[in-house]
Amino acid sequence: xxxRYAAKVFTVSNERFEELAAEALAALPKSLxxxxxxxxxxxxDEAVGRSLFGLYxxxxxxxxxxxxxxxxxxDRITLYQTAIxxxxxxxxxxxxxxxxxxxxxxxxxxxxxxxxLEELGWA
Numbered sequence: 001x002x003x004r005y006a007a008k009v010f011t012v013s014n015e016r017f018e019e020l021a022a023e024a025l026a027a028l029p030k031s032l033x034x035x036x037x038x039x040x041x042x043x044x045d046e047a048v049g050r051s052l053f054g055l056y057x058x059x060x061x062x063x064x065x066x067x068x069x070x071x072x073x074x075d076r077i078t079l080y081q082t083a084i085x086x087x088x089x090x091x092x093x094x095x096x097x098x099x100x101x102x103x104x105x106x107x108x109x110x111x112x113x114x115x116x117l118e119e120l121g122w123a
Contacts, residue, residue, distance in 0.1 A: 010089055012085065014081070017081045023095070025041065036106065037061075039075045041076075042077070046083050054101040054105045061110055
């Protein structure tokens with residue numbers, strides 16, 4: 001009986017989530033995709049101790065230079081599958097949230113801040 005009160009979380013398979021992430025990346029404007037460099041896209045379940053859909057870690061393109069950006073590991077964009085799915089009620093919702101999250105994190109790669117993303121409606 002206790003299970004009927006458990007929160008329902010919409011889920012998609014790991015493979016489908018990765019497909020949705022790949023589709024979101026492929027949908028980026030070519031002019032942006034062509035200048036993205038040294039970025040790895042990772043899918044994890046959740047950000048430990050944080051409530052996030054995604055996270056950009058790295059040196060934004062606007063801050064790169066020979067003294068700042070040599071011999072570094074690739075930038076990382078992490079998408080948090082469980083956190084995104086918990087927020088969604090359907091696969092279409094997951095797809096939209098993945099797209100929004102990818103755009104948000106790619107914007108950080110280009111040096112766009114959270115306040116500016118809020119102004120643009122992508123926060």
